[in-house]
Amino acid sequence: xxxxxxxxKLLIPLVATVLLASVVPPAAPAQHxxxxxxLSGSNEYRSEASLTSYQQYLEEHHEVTVTASWVEDRAExxxxxxxxxxADLLLVFxxxxxxxxxxxxxxxxxxxxxxxxxxxxxxxxxxDDQTNQVFDHKVLGGDYQGHFDDRPVEVTNLxxxxxxxxxxxxxxxxxxxxxxxxANEAVVLQSGRVQGEVPQPVTWVxxxxxxxxxxxxxxxxxxxxxxxxxxxxxxxxxxxxESTDQ
Numbered sequence: 001x002x003x004x005x006x007x008x009k010l011l012i013p014l015v016a017t018v019l020l021a022s023v024v025p026p027a028a029p030a031q032h033x034x035x036x037x038x039l040s041g042s043n044e045y046r047s048e049a050s051l052t053s054y055q056q057y058l059e060e061h062h063e064v065t066v067t068a069s070w071v072e073d074r075a076e077x078x079x080x081x082x083x084x085x086x087a088d089l090l091l092v093f094x095x096x097x098x099x100x101x102x103x104x105x106x107x108x109x110x111x112x113x114x115x116x117x118x119x120x121x122x123x124x125x126x127x128d129d130q131t132n133q134v135f136d137h138k139v140l141g142g143d144y145q146g147h148f149d150d151r152p153v154e155v156t157n158l159x160x161x162x163x164x165x166x167x168x169x170x171x172x173x174x175x176x177x178x179x180x181x182x183a184n185e186a187v188v189l190q191s192g193r194v195q196g197e198v199p200q201p202v203t204w205v206x207x208x209x210x211x212x213x214x215x216x217x218x219x220x221x222x223x224x225x226x227x228x229x230x231x232x233x234x235x236x237x238x239x240x241x242e243s244t245d246q
Contacts, residue, residue, distance in 0.1 A: 001029045003152055005222070013196075014034060014139060022138055026052060030146075030149075032100055033063050033065045034043035034062075034063065034064045034088050034089065034222060034237075034238075034241055035064075035065045035066075035067070035086060035088045035089070036058070036064055036065070036066050036067075036071070036087065036088070036089050036091055036237065037066075037067045037068065037080070037083045037084055037086075037090055037091070038051055038055065038066065038067070038068035038069065038070075038090075038093070038108075038241070039068075039069050039078070039085035039087070039090060039091070039092045039094050039097075039126070040068060040069065040070050040071065040074065040093055040094060041069075041072055041073060041075050041093075041094035041095060041097055041180065042070040042073050042093055042094055042095040042121065042122040043071070043073045043095070044073075044122075044190045045093075045121055045122065045220055045221065046221050047093040047094065047120075047121075047122075047219075048070050048112070049155070050219070050221055050223070050224040051068070051091070051197055051224075052095060052113060053224060053234070054224055054230065055068065057230060058237075059084070060133045060144075061234075062217055062234070063088075065225065067082060067086075067087070069083070071094065071097065073094075073095045073096060073097075073241060074096050074097065074098050075097050075098070075099070076097075076098050076099065076100070077099070077100070077103070078091075078097065078099055078103050079123055081103050081106055081107075084107060084110055085106060085109070085110070087110070087115075087235075088115070088116070088241055089115070089116045089117065089118065089237060089240060089241045090107070090115070090116075090117045090118070091117075091118050091119075091122040091237070092117060092118070092119045092120065092126055093119075093120040093121060093122065093123055093219060094122065094123065094126045094127075095122035095126060096122075096125055096126070096127070096128070096197040097126060097127050097128070098128055098147070099127065100127075103230060104127060104131055107127075108131070109243065111135070111139050111208060111209070111211065112209060113209070113211075113215075114208065114209035114210040114245070115211055116211050116212045116213065116241050116242075117139065117140075117211070117213050117214070117239035117240070118214045118233065118234050118236050118237050118240055119140055119178070119213070119214065119215045119216075120215075120216055120218075120219040120233070121216070121217055121218065121219035121220075122219075123135075123140070123215065124136045124140065124142055124177070124217065125144055131145075134150070135240050137183070138183075138208065139206075139208045139213055140206055140208075140213055140215040141182055141183030141185060141186035141201045141204065141206030141208075141213065141215070142179060142182055142183075142186070142194035142204070142215055143179055143180030143181055143182060144177065144178075144179070144180075144217075145177075145178040145179060145180045145215055146177075146178050146222065147175055147176060147177045147178060148175065148176045148177075148178065148197060149175070150174055150175045151174065151175070151194045151195065152175070152194065152195075153173040153174055153175070153176045153191055153192040153193065153194055153202075154172060154192065154193045154194075155171050155172065155191075155192050155201065155202060155216075155218065156170075156190060156191050156192075156193070156199070157170055158188055158190060158191055159187065159188070159189045162187070162205075162221065163233060163239045164189055164203075164205065164214065164236045164239050165189055165190075165232065165235070166231075166235055167231050167235075168228050168232045168235070169228050169232050170226045170228075171226050173202075173218045173220060173222070173223050173227065173229075174220050174222065175220055176194050176197070176200055176217075177192075177200065177202065177217035178219070179200050179201050179202075179226055181207060182201060185203055185206060185207060186204045186205070186206045186238075187205050187206070188201040188204045189203045189204055189205065190202050190203035190205070190216070190218075190222060192217075192218070194211075198221070200217075202216060202217045202218055203215070203216040203217075203218065203232070204216075205236075205239075211240075212239065212241075213240065213242040214236040214239070214240050216232070216233075216236075
């Protein structure tokens with residue numbers, strides 16, 4: 001075989017490979033599914049039923065992975081706690097959990113690392129008193145002061161241009177929470193009013209250690225059946241996680 005013929009046989013496949021590589025784009029990297037971990041334990045407001053239904057809604061409409069810890073008020077153990085360090089975001093709707101130091105430490109690590117949280121209703125007093133002082137006041141930027149009796153609540157949007165309120169119309173809720181003085185950096189998105197009483201902030205956003213935090217004192221069972229509330233909660237999840245999957 002001549003030297004020229006040898007090099008032709010060697011170069012032709014090589015050139016073809018180079019040309020093919022130039023026209024075929026590389027495979028797109030695998031999309032990361034947003035991992036949400038639910039902390040549910042609020043008996044009075046039936047958090048497990050509400051969040052189970054909401055989890056199904058999320059999984060049907062968005063690219064998410066949802067894990068959960070289902071407990072009752074004042075639970076002393078949190079099954080699924082090992083999922084918390086793996087989660088991109090915590091969805092918290094529990095009440096006065098009395099967790100051992102090791103377990104509460106895992107949750108505290110999440111917010112101290114600036115990881116996002118979406119907190120609903122009784123999350124303002126989700127843990128033991130000492131932990132709540134930090135979680136309610138410093139992390140969420142709130143100041144829980146109890147609630148009015150069970151009357152209709154008119155919810156008004158105060159910052160309609162905020163991404164959390166995109167596509168969200170005013171709606172009716174029940175059993176208004178009272179809020180004291182919020183953190184200076186908190187941005188109030190919605191207020192609630194019962195007849196004859198001063199309006200209260202019911203939905204706001206806050207930053208803690210660089211992480212995005214969302215809190216709403218709404219979240220009675222009928223709220224989770226309201227498309228405006230579900231839309232707001234979903235917007236809040238992707239806003240807090242800084243995700244574009246809307």
